[in-house]
Amino acid sequence: MADYQGGKKFRQLKEEQEKKLDEINRNYLDDPDYGDSEDYPDLTSSLETYKQQFIEFDLDSSGDIDLMELKMMMENMGQAKTHLELKKMIAEVDRENRGSISYNDFLFMMLGKKSSVLKLILKFEQKANEEQQPSGVAPKRDISSLP
Template sequence: MATKKPDYQGGKAYGERMEMLSKKLSDINEDFLNDKDYSEVEDLAEKLTQYKEKFLEFDLDQNLEIGMMAMKRMMEKLGQAKTHLEIQKMIKEVDTTGSETINYREFVLMMLGGKSTILKLILFFENIGRAEETKTGVPPKRSLDSLP
């Protein structure tokens, strides 16, 4: 199966850096795919791909961690602006290492886990909202052959 190579803007060095980061996250995704605890998760490979893309989008300093400012930007972009105290609380709900950031493994565990966090809910509903785009314009002409 051929995978589509991402189109990164910013020059050769930036593209190489993003490829390296993407590879590291893909390796973590492989761990989840091979973990028997997650074998029952429906569409796991597809979900992990979406999580990787979302994580890379908001990893501002490209250190494979989402910190305070990256989280603030993420919430603002999703239309859910939060105060610094609210952001700190959201990070603490997910952070298992005490780093005061969210690494990719913690991010995936949050999204796949049963614990409902504010961030998980926002990302979940943001994804649902995007899937329900309505078509606009003139409907196509129908004939008797197209009826069910």
């Protein structure tokens, strides 16, 4: 019974987090600097992608990506970093001096003109994942074409 309650509570936390992130996304869509801009032609789609990334990285649904979550994220992408490098990455993005990356900080980084190490890694990872996704019908092969 305790596992069921724990799972239910975690699901509820995730739902609350998603609502908060959707609200922040709406603020960006309503902001004249971002919404309906040539710089951001498909802002709605980008914000949804960034929201999903953030949710994936915020393992405890706290609303922030802390040092350990960033460490795990980098390791999962094959980009292991030292604690000092991770702290520098957070400091580059953390506009509120919280020692972690809030969703607002994350969006500001991803949508901003300034390049940070974390932004470059995430963009590179996103491109790599897009290129790995085969589409369409698989080509027909016969036994002689196999190595």
